[in-house]
Amino acid sequence: MQALPDACADPRTRPYLEQFRDVHETLSGAGVEWLARSRVSSMAHLCSGGFPTQRDEDWKYTPLRSVMAHPFSLAVGGHVPDDPDRYGVPGLDSLRVACIDGILDSRCAPCPAAGLSVQSFSDMLARNPDQLKSCMGKVSGARSHGFVLLNEALHRDGVVIEIAPRVRIDRPVELLMLSCEDSALVLPRILIIASEGCRVEIVEHQVSAHAGSGLYCGMTEMYLEPGAHVKYSVIQNQSRSAYQVSGAWAELAENSRLDCRTVSVGGALTRNDLAVNLTGPGAHCDMLGAYCLSGRQHVDNHTTVVHGAENCTSNELYKGVLDDRSRGVFHGRIRVEEGARKTDAQQANNTLLLSRGAEIDTKPQLEIYADDVKCSHGATVGQLDDKALFYLQTRGIDPAAARSMLISAFVGEVLQSVEPQPLHDYLCALLDEQLSDPGTGEPGP
Amino acid sequence: MLSVRNLHAAVEGKAILNGINLEIGPGQVHAIMGPNGSGKSTLANVLAGRDHFEVTAGEVEFRGWDLLEMEPEIRAREGLFLAFQYPVEIPGVSNLHMLKAAVNAVRRHRGEEELNAMEFLKLIKQKAALVEMRQEFLYRSVNEGFSGGEKKRNEILQMAMFEPRLSVLDETDSGLDIDALKIVAQGVNSLRSSDRSILLVTHYQRLLDYIVPDFVHVLAHGKIIRSGDKDLALELERKGYSWVEDHAGAA
Structure with missing residues (x-):
C-alpha cells in the first residue's frame, strides 16, 4: 500500500493530513x-498537489483565502x-431521508416505495463493498481537484439510491442534507443508480440548523442506464457563513434523460462542479441554475x-441575481467528441446586477471535434429596467413589490418547469426571501 | 379634481414645462394638443410621478392632495391613471399576475378586502370584453410581443380595471388603425361619468372625433397658449400648429 507522505507541498493540506492519520482506520469501510x-492514495495526492489557487484557470475568479483561513x-x-x-420542503409529499452532517440518520424510516432502495454508504460498505467498487469514483475521476480528493480520502457516509428497472417512483425522494455541527467539515457521498427505464425525482436539500461556519464538500455520482429519466434538484440554503465546494458527476446511457437544477441562496462561498457525460446516443440533459446573492456571497458554477x-x-x-457586493462566476464547457454527430448543445448565462458593487465573471468554452452539430452559447448582463419599475408603480404596486416581481x-x-407545486413555491419563496433580506455584514471571501 | 398651477419641469437641466396652468373639474374631458416637443408627454409623466423629470416650480393639487408630494404608486391608488404612450414590455410577468397585484394594492389602500382568484378572474374577463381583448392576452407577459394596437388596448383594459378618478391618456391614439381607435375610444367613453375626469394628450384631432372633449388646450414651448372648446381642435386641424404659435407670438 502507498505510504502516507510526511510532508505537504501545500501547507494548507497539513491539518487535513493530520486528521487523516488520526481517523483513517476508523472510517467506514476501513477493512x-x-x-x-x-x-x-487520495490523501497523498492532496498533499502533493494541494488545494487549488487562483493561478489555476478553473479557480481564477474564486478566492479560497477565507475557506482556507482555518482548518475545519x-x-x-x-x-x-x-x-x-x-x-x-414544506408541504412536499416526499420520501424523506435525512443526512445529519453527512451521516445518514438511522431514525429514517425505510423507504416504502417498491423498486426504490435507499441505504447508507457505511452499511453498504460493511455488507457488500464490491458492489460499490465498480462505480465509486469512476465518473469523478476526471478533472478532480483538492476538494474532491479531500472527500475521497475522508468521507464517512452518505446515501446510495438505487431505482429498479422500469420502476416509476411517484413521490420525490428528498435528501435532507442537514448541517448541525458548527464549524465542521462535512463530506457526504451520494450515489444514484437509475436502472434501465426507471423514473425518479430526487431533491437534494442542503440546509443549516445553525448560523455558524463550516466546510461542506459533497460528492454526488449518478449513473443513468438506458432510458432512465432522473430529475435532480439541488437546493443550497446553508448558513450565510458556510463554505461549500461540491461536485456532481453523471453518466448518461442511451436515451436517458437528466434534468438537473441547482438553486443557490445560502452560503458565504459556494463552488459547484457539475459534469455530465452523454455516453449513449439520444441522451439528453437539462442543466439549469438560479442563484440570488447579497452581502458578499460568492457562487461559482463550473459546468x-x-x-x-x-x-x-x-x-x-x-x-x-446579484446584489450588494456579491459575486457570481459561471463557466460552461461543452465538449463535442469526434463522431458525436447531430449534437444539439445550447448554453446561456444571464445575470441581473442590482448594485454597482456586484460582479459576474462568465466564460463559455466550446470544444467541437465533430461535424454536423448545433452548438450555441450566450451571456447577458443587465440591470432592472427603470421603465418597467415605473410602469408597475403607476399601477399602484409599491417599489419593493415591483422589484421583486421583476x-x-x-x-x-x-x-418554470419545477414540479410538484410545493417544491416550486418553496424555491420561489427562498429566492424572494433572499432578496428582501438586507444581507449585509456577513463574512465573505 | 386636478389643479395645476404654474408648473415648471426640467429634464437634465433643460426646461420643458414653463408654467402650466390647468383646472380639470369632475366629469370633464380635457384635451391637450401640441406639436412634437411641446411638452405634452412630459406633463403626463410629471403628473404620474416619473422621477426622470424634475419639477422646478409650481404646484399640483389632486382631489385636495399635494400630488407632487406623493409617490407614483400612491397617486395610482388615489385614483390617477396614466395610459402610456409606449407601454412597457415586462417579460415573465403575466398580465393577469400584474393586474391582480395592482388591483389588490389599490383595494388594500382603500381599506377594501382583496379580491380572491375567482372574483378577480370574473372582473377581468368582463373588462377584457369591453376592449374586445382575447383572453389569451391575459395570460401572456405584460405587453410582450403585443402589436401597437394590442398594447394600447391593454392600457385601456387596465384603466377599466382601476376605474380611476382621473385618467391621463398619453397619445393613446398614436399607432392605432381606425378600428382599434374606435375600440379604444369606446372603452374610454364607457368609463365617462360625472365623477371621473379624463385628460387626453394627443397630437391629432382624429381621436377627438370619438372621445369628444369639453375643453381643448394648445401647448407650445411648455406653456398652454390657447384654450377653447372642441372647435379649437378642428380649427387647429385646418390651420396647423403654426397658426396658434404665430397667434400667440403676436399677442
Whole structure:
C-alpha cells in the first residue's frame, strides 16, 4: 500500500493530513482493501498537489483565502436535532431521508416505495463493498481537484439510491442534507443508480440548523442506464457563513434523460462542479441554475457537458441575481467528441446586477471535434429596467413589490418547469426571501 | 379634481414645462394638443410621478392632495391613471399576475378586502370584453410581443380595471388603425361619468372625433397658449400648429 507522505507541498493540506492519520482506520469501510488504498492514495495526492489557487484557470475568479483561513475538523456526529423533518420542503409529499452532517440518520424510516432502495454508504460498505467498487469514483475521476480528493480520502457516509428497472417512483425522494455541527467539515457521498427505464425525482436539500461556519464538500455520482429519466434538484440554503465546494458527476446511457437544477441562496462561498457525460446516443440533459446573492456571497458554477455519442442534446441555462457586493462566476464547457454527430448543445448565462458593487465573471468554452452539430452559447448582463419599475408603480404596486416581481420574472424561467407545486413555491419563496433580506455584514471571501 | 398651477419641469437641466396652468373639474374631458416637443408627454409623466423629470416650480393639487408630494404608486391608488404612450414590455410577468397585484394594492389602500382568484378572474374577463381583448392576452407577459394596437388596448383594459378618478391618456391614439381607435375610444367613453375626469394628450384631432372633449388646450414651448372648446381642435386641424404659435407670438 502507498505510504502516507510526511510532508505537504501545500501547507494548507497539513491539518487535513493530520486528521487523516488520526481517523483513517476508523472510517467506514476501513477493512475493505481497495477502499483503504484509494483513501491513502487520495490523501497523498492532496498533499502533493494541494488545494487549488487562483493561478489555476478553473479557480481564477474564486478566492479560497477565507475557506482556507482555518482548518475545519471532521464532523464528530451526534448533533442530532429532535425533529429533522421541520427542515424539509414544506408541504412536499416526499420520501424523506435525512443526512445529519453527512451521516445518514438511522431514525429514517425505510423507504416504502417498491423498486426504490435507499441505504447508507457505511452499511453498504460493511455488507457488500464490491458492489460499490465498480462505480465509486469512476465518473469523478476526471478533472478532480483538492476538494474532491479531500472527500475521497475522508468521507464517512452518505446515501446510495438505487431505482429498479422500469420502476416509476411517484413521490420525490428528498435528501435532507442537514448541517448541525458548527464549524465542521462535512463530506457526504451520494450515489444514484437509475436502472434501465426507471423514473425518479430526487431533491437534494442542503440546509443549516445553525448560523455558524463550516466546510461542506459533497460528492454526488449518478449513473443513468438506458432510458432512465432522473430529475435532480439541488437546493443550497446553508448558513450565510458556510463554505461549500461540491461536485456532481453523471453518466448518461442511451436515451436517458437528466434534468438537473441547482438553486443557490445560502452560503458565504459556494463552488459547484457539475459534469455530465452523454455516453449513449439520444441522451439528453437539462442543466439549469438560479442563484440570488447579497452581502458578499460568492457562487461559482463550473459546468461541463461532454457529448460523446450521436443525437444527444443538452440545454443549459443559469440565471443569477446579484446584489450588494456579491459575486457570481459561471463557466460552461461543452465538449463535442469526434463522431458525436447531430449534437444539439445550447448554453446561456444571464445575470441581473442590482448594485454597482456586484460582479459576474462568465466564460463559455466550446470544444467541437465533430461535424454536423448545433452548438450555441450566450451571456447577458443587465440591470432592472427603470421603465418597467415605473410602469408597475403607476399601477399602484409599491417599489419593493415591483422589484421583486421583476426579479422573480427573471429567475422564474429557471423554475418554470419545477414540479410538484410545493417544491416550486418553496424555491420561489427562498429566492424572494433572499432578496428582501438586507444581507449585509456577513463574512465573505 | 386636478389643479395645476404654474408648473415648471426640467429634464437634465433643460426646461420643458414653463408654467402650466390647468383646472380639470369632475366629469370633464380635457384635451391637450401640441406639436412634437411641446411638452405634452412630459406633463403626463410629471403628473404620474416619473422621477426622470424634475419639477422646478409650481404646484399640483389632486382631489385636495399635494400630488407632487406623493409617490407614483400612491397617486395610482388615489385614483390617477396614466395610459402610456409606449407601454412597457415586462417579460415573465403575466398580465393577469400584474393586474391582480395592482388591483389588490389599490383595494388594500382603500381599506377594501382583496379580491380572491375567482372574483378577480370574473372582473377581468368582463373588462377584457369591453376592449374586445382575447383572453389569451391575459395570460401572456405584460405587453410582450403585443402589436401597437394590442398594447394600447391593454392600457385601456387596465384603466377599466382601476376605474380611476382621473385618467391621463398619453397619445393613446398614436399607432392605432381606425378600428382599434374606435375600440379604444369606446372603452374610454364607457368609463365617462360625472365623477371621473379624463385628460387626453394627443397630437391629432382624429381621436377627438370619438372621445369628444369639453375643453381643448394648445401647448407650445411648455406653456398652454390657447384654450377653447372642441372647435379649437378642428380649427387647429385646418390651420396647423403654426397658426396658434404665430397667434400667440403676436399677442
